[in-house]
Amino acid sequence: MRLPGGVGLIILDNLCKSYGSGKHAVTVIDHVSMEVTKGEIFGIIGQSGAGKSTLLRCVNLLARPDSGSVTVGGVELTRLNTRELQAQRRKIGMIFQHFNLLSTLTARDNVAFPLRLEGLSRQEIRRRADELLEMVGMSAHADKYPAQLSGGQKQRIGIARALAGRPDVLLCDEATSALDQETTRSVLALLQDINRKLGVTILLVTHEIEVVRAICDRVAVMQRGQIVESGRTADLLLRPGHPATRELLRQTEDPDGGDASGSDAGGTIIRVLYSGDSAGKPALSEAVRGTSVQFVILHGTVSRIRDVPYGRMTIRLTGPSGETASVISRLREQGWEVETPDVL
Ligand SMILES: Nc1ncnc2c1ncn2[C@@H]1O[C@H](COP(=O)(O)OP(=O)(O)OP(=O)(O)O)[C@@H](O)[C@H]1O
Numbered sequence: 001m002r003l004p005g006g007v008g009l010i011i012l013d014n015l016c017k018s019y020g021s022g023k024h025a026v027t028v029i030d031h032v033s034m035e036v037t038k039g040e041i042f043g044i045i046g047q048s049g050a051g052k053s054t055l056l057r058c059v060n061l062l063a064r065p066d067s068g069s070v071t072v073g074g075v076e077l078t079r080l081n082t083r084e085l086q087a088q089r090r091k092i093g094m095i096f097q098h099f100n101l102l103s104t105l106t107a108r109d110n111v112a113f114p115l116r117l118e119g120l121s122r123q124e125i126r127r128r129a130d131e132l133l134e135m136v137g138m139s140a141h142a143d144k145y146p147a148q149l150s151g152g153q154k155q156r157i158g159i160a161r162a163l164a165g166r167p168d169v170l171l172c173d174e175a176t177s178a179l180d181q182e183t184t185r186s187v188l189a190l191l192q193d194i195n196r197k198l199g200v201t202i203l204l205v206t207h208e209i210e211v212v213r214a215i216c217d218r219v220a221v222m223q224r225g226q227i228v229e230s231g232r233t234a235d236l237l238l239r240p241g242h243p244a245t246r247e248l249l250r251q252t253e254d255p256d257g258g259d260a261s262g263s264d265a266g267g268t269i270i271r272v273l274y275s276g277d278s279a280g281k282p283a284l285s286e287a288v289r290g291t292s293v294q295f296v297i298l299h300g301t302v303s304r305i306r307d308v309p310y311g312r313m314t315i316r317l318t319g320p321s322g323e324t325a326s327v328i329s330r331l332r333e334q335g336w337e338v339e340t341p342d343v344l
Contacts, residue, residue: 008035008071009201010169015058015068028054029065030225038168041195041202043212043233045248046222052205055222056171059203060092061085073168090114093162093200097174099154101146107157108133108142114164132160136190152183159190163200170194172204176211188214209252213237213305221245234308238275267318269298270328271339275310278335284315287330293319 017029028051036042044052057063058070061077070077075088101110112129120128133139136156146154155175162170172191176184192215195202206212212219212233219237220230221244229242240246274283288295300313317324328338 009038009073010036010059010203011069011071012055012058013069013071015055015065015070017054017058017063017065028225029058032068032225032227034220034227034230036201036203038201039195039199040217041192041204041215043216043219044203044205044222044227045207045209045212045219046205046244047248048207050222051225052207052222053173056173056203056205059169059171060089060094062094090165091167092169092171093165093167094171094173095155095158095162095175097177099146099151099158099178101154101157101161103146106143106145107138107149107153110146110157111160111164114161118165128164129160132163133157135163135194136160150183151179152187155179155187156190159187159194163194163198168201170200170202172202174206175204177206177208184208184211185214191215209237209248217306221248234275234305234310237305238273238308238310238312267296267316268321268324268341269314269316270341271312271314272331273310273312273337274335276308279309279311281334283331283334283336287327287334288317291319291323291327293317293323293327 012032012034015029015032016027018025018027020026030051032055044055046052054063058065059072061070065078068078072088073091077085077088080088102113105113108126108129111132112125115125115128130139130142133142136159138153138156138160141149141153141157146157149157158175159170170191175191176187179187188211191202191204194200195215202215204211204216216233218231219233220227221236221242222228223242223244228244229236229240236245237249240249284295294317296316296318298314298316300311302309302311304310317327319327328340331338
């Protein structure tokens with residue numbers, strides 16, 4: 001089935017999947033529908049056991065949904081026979097948490113492995129494998145075996161192998177979960193580069209909010225087999241609507257983040273959030289101008305999620321209550337979101 005242009009490159013429609021049968025059946029994917037647009041990096045995040053890996057494996061039918069349909073690039077994979085499915089799977093690369101390299105093959109031969117199925121000449125296979133190794137910065141390690149490589153290097157080889165068939169889509173299953181922070185950053189930068197330079201659409205699953213924050217354009221939150229919330233990364237992380245999203249964020253928050261430390265010193269403690277256009281304005285100094293209200297920033301983060309700048313701060317305002325209330329109104333007029341104590 002071909003779909004008209006302008007729709008999602010990956011379309012999951014009402015997917016359900018359970019493991020086991022009868023009274024032992026466990027629902028792992030529960031009526032999931034979602035679309036991934038061509039060219040984006042889309043993240044699926046959730047706690048362990050939420051069903052993320054199973055959902056990802058449904059995209060290339062490594063896991064078969066019990067019902068619902070999977071469409072990639074306009075082709076409904078759930079309708080194909082085995083031979084047709086094999087051909088379509090070449091357009092979908094995949095990388096794994098534990099890399100899944102063949103230990104008896106060198107890095108170059110691991111990358112070349114999928115190319116052997118394409119009936120290319122030896123020279124052509126070698127040329128293409130070396131090109132891929134160069135792309136992932138691994139040319140110097142081409143003749144090493146996986147046991148001689150670090151985790152980050154193994155994942156680079158995994159990425160090169162996944163790109164061998166020039167896929168439109170790259171599925172990433174906890175691709176950085178076995179890596180330290182610095183290596184994670186470099187592998188994420190490589191994935192972003194591949195997305196930008198080759199136009200490969202990336203669908204990744206992770207339990208790490210930092211991965212989503214670093215590279216995802218959009219994100220869906222999964223809980224107990226369902227997608228409970230989805231949206232643009234900055235929107236979702238700055239204004240989480242669902243308790244599952246808030247819980248994921250709470251786990252990574254700076255422990256001092258919500259602390260109104262210094263509240264004993266009097267005044268009114270407010271928490272503010274600004275993002276996008278409101279981020280460039282000197283709103284705070286303008287809001288207190290002409291009043292006797294003074295402010296102290298007790299805690300703050302000024303950062304960026306993808307291309308959206310934002311700031312989140314805890315501020316103590318000191319001054320007459322009427323003037324403090326008017327400072328808060330002015331901040332709101334500037335597009336700041338302000339949480340106040342109940343007394344105001
Ligand atoms: N092949 C299988 N047979 C039986 N149960 C399975 C199978 N694969 C996954 N499950 C179960 O399905 C549920 C979801 O697993 P899944 O790996 O998709 O979750 P996840 O969100 O990716 O979690 P994690 O990050 O821990 O892998 C779990 O309860 C798991 O035990």
